[in-house]
Amino acid sequence: MGLERRVSGGSFRLAQARAEYFRLMQQGVSSREACRRVGVDPRRGKMWRNGRVPKPRGGRAEVSGRFLSESERVHIADRCRERAGVRVIARELGRDPSTVSRELRRNCQQNGAYRPHGAHARARARRPRPKRGKIARDGRLRQVVETKLGHQWSPEQIAAYLRRRFPGQPDRHVVHETIYQAMYHRHRGRLRQHSCRQLRSGRRRRRSRRETRQRQHFFVTPSVMLDHRPAEAADRAVPGHWEGDLLIGRNNATAIITLVERTTRYVTLVALPWGQTPQHVNTALRRSLARVPRHLTRTLTWDQGSELAYHEEFTARTGIPVFFCDAASPWQRGSNENTNRLLRQYFPKGTDPPRQQTQLTDIARELNTRPRKTLNWDTPKHRWTTLLTSK
Known part of the structure; x- marks a missing residue:
C-alpha cells in the first residue's frame, strides 16, 4: 500500500498515516509493525498512542485532545444562552464539570457574556511555553x-x-x-x-534516574547480625541507637567516622588523624561515644567493613552491642548513608576530609542545625538537646 514508504512532509499525509496506524492497531498488529507499514518511526507511534501529536514539518501542530477545541467552546456558549447547567454541558461534551466551570470563570466578560472565539484565541495565546516562573x-x-x-x-x-x-x-x-x-x-x-x-550532587545536568554503583565490601566475622537487633531500634521509637561508617578520602589514604543517631538524626563526626586501622577506629569510637550519656548509647549498627574487626573488644569496654548489616545492603543503615551523601558536598570524592577535629565539629554543627523533612522540619540539634535535658 502507498503508506508503506517513509512518510514525509505535510499535515495531511501524517494525519492519513496516523489513522492507518490506529486501524492496524485495532486489528491486533503490534505498534512496531504498524509503524513499519505506515512508514513512520516507532517513537512517533508511541507519541500517537500517548495522545501527543508532534508538529509536522511545514505545518501547524495539532492541539492535544485534553484542550478544549473551538467547536466545544461554541457549544458551551450556545448552551449557556439556553441556561443549561455546567454539569449538563460537561456531560454533553464528555468533559469533567470542572473543565467547563474553569473555562467560564477564566473567559467570561464583566457583564457575564461568554464569547467563544475570543476565549479560544486567548487560550491559544496562553499555551506557548516557556513562561516566566x-x-x-x-x-x-x-x-x-x-x-x-x-x-x-x-x-x-x-x-x-x-x-x-x-x-x-x-x-x-x-x-x-x-x-x-x-x-x-x-x-x-x-x-x-x-x-x-x-546542590548536594553538584550536577550541572539533571539525570532521569540515579545510577547504581556497586562498592567493594570487606567482610569480618560478625558476632551478631542485624536480624537480632532490638525491635525498638527498627521503629526509631526509642533514642540511643546509632548507625556508623567510614567516609573515605582520596586513594583510601584518609578517613573519618560518621555517626548518626536514628531517632533524632543527630550527626557526630570523628577524626582519624593517625590512620584508619581497626585499632585506631576502635579507640576513636570509644572516646567519642564515651561523651554521650549511657541511656543514649544503646546499640551501634555498622556495615561489614574490616575497620570494625575489634567489635568484640569495643562491646566489652563500652557495653554497646554492635550489629552488622547484610552484605550489599546499604539501605539497612539509611540514615548514615544519607548523611555520608550530604557530607560529599563538603568532601567530594577524590578529596581528603580534614584531620582536625575542630573542622569536623563545625561541619557537624551545620548539618545538625538544618531543618529536616523527616523531623517535620525540626532540626536534629533541637531534638538532641531535648533528649539531653529531659533526663
Whole structure:
C-alpha cells in the first residue's frame, strides 16, 4: 500500500498515516509493525498512542485532545444562552464539570457574556511555553532562594522555609521542583549562574534516574547480625541507637567516622588523624561515644567493613552491642548513608576530609542545625538537646 514508504512532509499525509496506524492497531498488529507499514518511526507511534501529536514539518501542530477545541467552546456558549447547567454541558461534551466551570470563570466578560472565539484565541495565546516562573518574576523571592542555596540548603528545605517565612503570601510559596527548574532551566527562574553546583550532587545536568554503583565490601566475622537487633531500634521509637561508617578520602589514604543517631538524626563526626586501622577506629569510637550519656548509647549498627574487626573488644569496654548489616545492603543503615551523601558536598570524592577535629565539629554543627523533612522540619540539634535535658 502507498503508506508503506517513509512518510514525509505535510499535515495531511501524517494525519492519513496516523489513522492507518490506529486501524492496524485495532486489528491486533503490534505498534512496531504498524509503524513499519505506515512508514513512520516507532517513537512517533508511541507519541500517537500517548495522545501527543508532534508538529509536522511545514505545518501547524495539532492541539492535544485534553484542550478544549473551538467547536466545544461554541457549544458551551450556545448552551449557556439556553441556561443549561455546567454539569449538563460537561456531560454533553464528555468533559469533567470542572473543565467547563474553569473555562467560564477564566473567559467570561464583566457583564457575564461568554464569547467563544475570543476565549479560544486567548487560550491559544496562553499555551506557548516557556513562561516566566515565580522565581523569575519576584526579585525578593529569588534573593531568598539564592541565599539559602549559598548556605547549602536543599530545594525541599527551602520550599518548606518559604511557607513559614511568608505565611500570608502564597505567591511566594513554591515547590522544590520549581527551584530545580529555575536552576537547570535559566528561562524559568534566572538564578545565579552555576547555582546547581551548590546542590548536594553538584550536577550541572539533571539525570532521569540515579545510577547504581556497586562498592567493594570487606567482610569480618560478625558476632551478631542485624536480624537480632532490638525491635525498638527498627521503629526509631526509642533514642540511643546509632548507625556508623567510614567516609573515605582520596586513594583510601584518609578517613573519618560518621555517626548518626536514628531517632533524632543527630550527626557526630570523628577524626582519624593517625590512620584508619581497626585499632585506631576502635579507640576513636570509644572516646567519642564515651561523651554521650549511657541511656543514649544503646546499640551501634555498622556495615561489614574490616575497620570494625575489634567489635568484640569495643562491646566489652563500652557495653554497646554492635550489629552488622547484610552484605550489599546499604539501605539497612539509611540514615548514615544519607548523611555520608550530604557530607560529599563538603568532601567530594577524590578529596581528603580534614584531620582536625575542630573542622569536623563545625561541619557537624551545620548539618545538625538544618531543618529536616523527616523531623517535620525540626532540626536534629533541637531534638538532641531535648533528649539531653529531659533526663
